[in-house]
Amino acid sequence: MESIRWLLAAAGVEFEEEFLETREQYEKLQKDGPLLFGQVPLVEIDGMELTQTRAILSYLAAKYNLHGKDPKETVRIDMYADGTLDLMLMVALAAFKPPEEKEESLALVVKKAKTRYFPVFEKILKDHGEDFLVGNKFSWADIQLLEAILMVEELDASVLCDFPLLKEFKTRISNIPTIKKFLQPGSQRKPPPG
Incomplete structure (x- = not known):
């Protein structure tokens, strides 16, 4: 998650974090379905629930103009x-x-x-x-x-x-x-x- 924090901070985006503190919280996320491959991090943005760090970073880079021009x-x-x-x-x-x-x-x-x-x-x-x-x-x-x-x-x-x-x-x-x-x-x- 730290690389995601860095990218959001660099883009000047304020964000809230919710930490999993118990096994039950994690199991509830798994049961409810947003953890696509059963693992965190999970980022909720633009009406989406995103998993997989690399995909999240790529989306944020594109969204906040931190990708290339072509x-x-x-x-x-x-x-x-x-x-x-x-x-x-x-x-x-x-x-x-x-x-x-x-x-x-x-x-x-x-x-x-x-x-x-x-x-x-x-x-x-x-x-x-x-x-x-x-x-x-x-x-x-x-x-x-x-x-x-x-x-x-x-x-x-x-x-x-x-x-x-x-x-x-x-x-x-x-x-x-x-x-x-x-x-x-x-x-x-x-x-x-x-």
């Missing part, structure tokens, strides 16, 4: 967002490993960020010389990349030391008013899994 830009945004989602999933899964495996798993995440993911985004920013990843316009991919950077920095604060363009990107995106507000204490942002 199919070519949109597919690049989706590729970049999917890459960062892969990295974020590694962080999330590592956090739930048994204690004896957790440290090694988190170290592998940092290594992959430095050798596989961040070099790609540094090159993208260098090759086109623009402020944002696609079309020189703030998009869902920029939001996802900032979220991924911050997740990996929780594991290793120096992870961006070899990526000057990503450092500048992080600062630039973090200072967009809606993002800046979301990064402040007291926002609906949730801490990383742990």
